[in-house]
Amino acid sequence: RPYCSRMALGERLLFRQLFESASSTYTYLLADTQTKEAIIIDPVLETLDRDLKLVDELGVRLKLAVNTHCHADHITSTGLMKKRLPGLKSAISKFSGASADVHLSDGDKINFGKHHLSVRETPGHTDGCVTLVMGDQSMAFTGDALLIRGCGRTDFQQGCSKRLYESVHQRIFTLPDHCLIYPAHDYKGQMVSTVGEERRFNPRLTKSLEEFVEIMENLNLPKPAKIDIAVPANLVCGVHEV
Amino acid sequence: RPYCSRMALGERLLFRQLFESASSTYTYLLADTQTKEAIIIDPVLETLDRDLKLVDELGVRLKLAVNTHCHADHITSTGLMKKRLPGLKSAISKFSGASADVHLSDGDKINFGKHHLSVRETPGHTDGCVTLVMGDQSMAFTGDALLIRGCGRTDFQQGCSKRLYESVHQRIFTLPDHCLIYPAHDYKGQMVSTVGEERRFNPRLTKSLEEFVEIMENLNLPKPAKIDIAVPANLVCGVHEV
Ligand SMILES: [Fe+2]
Ligand SMILES: [Fe+2]
Numbered sequence: 506r507p508y509c510s511r512m513a514l515g516e517r518l519l520f521r522q523l524f525e526s527a528s529s530t531y532t533y534l535l536a537d538t539q540t541k542e543a544i545i546i547d548p549v550l551e552t553l554d555r556d557l558k559l560v561d562e563l564g565v566r567l568k569l570a571v572n573t574h575c576h577a578d579h580i581t582s583t584g585l586m587k588k589r590l591p592g593l594k595s596a597i598s599k600f601s602g603a604s605a606d607v608h609l610s611d612g613d614k615i616n617f618g619k620h621h622l623s624v625r626e627t628p629g630h631t632d633g634c635v636t637l638v639m640g641d642q643s644m645a646f647t648g649d650a651l652l653i654r655g656c657g658r659t660d661f662q663q664g665c666s667k668r669l670y671e672s673v674h675q676r677i678f679t680l681p682d683h684c685l686i687y688p689a690h691d692y693k694g695q696m697v698s699t700v701g702e703e704r705r706f707n708p709r710l711t712k713s714l715e716e717f718v719e720i721m722e723n724l725n726l727p728k729p730a731k732i733d734i735a736v737p738a739n740l741v742c743g744v745h746e747v
Numbered sequence: 748r749p750y751c752s753r754m755a756l757g758e759r760l761l762f763r764q765l766f767e768s769a770s771s772t773y774t775y776l777l778a779d780t781q782t783k784e785a786i787i788i789d790p791v792l793e794t795l796d797r798d799l800k801l802v803d804e805l806g807v808r809l810k811l812a813v814n815t816h817c818h819a820d821h822i823t824s825t826g827l828m829k830k831r832l833p834g835l836k837s838a839i840s841k842f843s844g845a846s847a848d849v850h851l852s853d854g855d856k857i858n859f860g861k862h863h864l865s866v867r868e869t870p871g872h873t874d875g876c877v878t879l880v881m882g883d884q885s886m887a888f889t890g891d892a893l894l895i896r897g898c899g900r901t902d903f904q905q906g907c908s909k910r911l912y913e914s915v916h917q918r919i920f921t922l923p924d925h926c927l928i929y930p931a932h933d934y935k936g937q938m939v940s941t942v943g944e945e946r947r948f949n950p951r952l953t954k955s956l957e958e959f960v961e962i963m964e965n966l967n968l969p970k971p972a973k974i975d976i977a978v979p980a981n982l983v984c985g986v987h988e989v
Contacts, residue, residue, distance in 0.1 A: 524936030526768070555935060562948050693797060694766035696938065706804050 537618020573648025584744030601633025629669020630657030779860020815890025826986030843875025871911020872899030
């Protein structure tokens with residue numbers, strides 16, 4: 506079965522992908538349409554109002570705001586969202602170094618209604634990067650570990666290209682080929698990929714480990730514009746000034 | 748059943764939404780994963796290479812490039828795509844005034860493999876605006892007739908707000924509430940909506956016809972930057988200089 510042959514996400518699943526253009530970040534809203542329990546992944550400060558309005562209109566109840574890692578390019582809205590929605594909890598990897606209500610470990614399940622996401626630790630871009638996999642393995646939220654035809658950089662925070670390579674190969678590429686890949690960012694207007702596609706066409710991750718390390722060492726990317734503000738803010742859920 | 752409770756698009760359907768950031772245009776690729784027949788909706792000149800690369804990687808065969816209308820804000824890649832993919836045909840409404848291999852009329856079916864889109868004429872933004880509805884009414888590509896929480900402007904080309912209001916109410920809002928709405932543009936990082944949501948929350952189309960006309964007459968929008976280049980180009984499938 507080739508790529509993305511279905512987006513069938515099972516019954517009772519509400520799913521929305523949202524984009525924040527300044528940092529090219531994708532935010533994901535998922536809910537059980539019957540129980541109305543919802544979670545949000547990687548919400549961004551700039552789009553807090555848009556996201557909360559949508560949550561309100563859709564009539565779902567946010568129970569958890571999860572960050573796939575401590576982002577360096579934007580400030581999370583998690584902290585302010587908690588202030589706006591009493592009862593909402595925040596979650597992030599226990600290896601992120603960031604404070605949160607829930608510290609995630611490999612194998613943890615994030616439940617919302619009859620659905621759940623499973624936590625897979627996929628370090629390498631940072632120590633605390635996780636990939637969140639739907640219970641039926643129909644989709645995976647890969648954060649900055651695996652991007653569409655790309656991957657997160659490994660030249661700041663706790664970046665380690667060897668570790669990232671192993672995370673992607675051992676924890677993401679072992680998912681079914683048809684599993685949809687929803688990354689934390691895209692810079693080319695691409696919204697989704699699949700495990701099968703990335704296994705075949707990712708220009709970096711199809712290489713050998715040695716070639717991958719070489720590629721990652723020579724990207725010569727500028728430092729993210731907001732890193733000195735974003736990382737400290739995200740270590741405290743984006744509420745450093747509140 | 749509330750909004751977007753499923754993205755189940757039936758079997759054998761490959762679906763991709765793509766974004767062109769300069770004009771905030773969405774391009775859609777749909778294919779039958781078995782026969783590999785594919786169509787593309789509203790492809791943009793700037794992202795021609797990206798789109799053709801994806802078509803190639805996914806191993807599908809583009810048979811038709813459809814424009815939902817003669818766009819004023821960007822140049823279609825349809826003409827150049829035809830040069831790059833011999834056998835590809837172009838399609839647009841017979842009321843668009845634009846040349847194309849296929850002139851679409853209300854009720855026409857666009858077949859790709861076992862799937863098809865039905866053409867619904869939804870004029871008002873322009874005379875030649877169509878909405879393309881999946882055979883099972885699971886999704887509708889609304890062009891600029893209906894945007895997410897918005898709609899196309901009616902102050903240039905053959906814009907007529909009364910006509911647009913009637914098109915949306917009679918030809919789009921009559922689709923099932925769960926039908927996914929995929930517009931030609933979005934400016935706020937929203938990717939999809941549903942008929943039910945727009946019927947309830949669209950700030951313009953929930954108004955009376957009189958209020959709608961009043962709103963549309965007072966938008967005071969600047970003229971699209973590229974209109975004087977884009978419209979003449981799109982009237983000849985974007986190949987005016989070739
Ligand atoms: Fe990151
Ligand atoms: Fe338009």
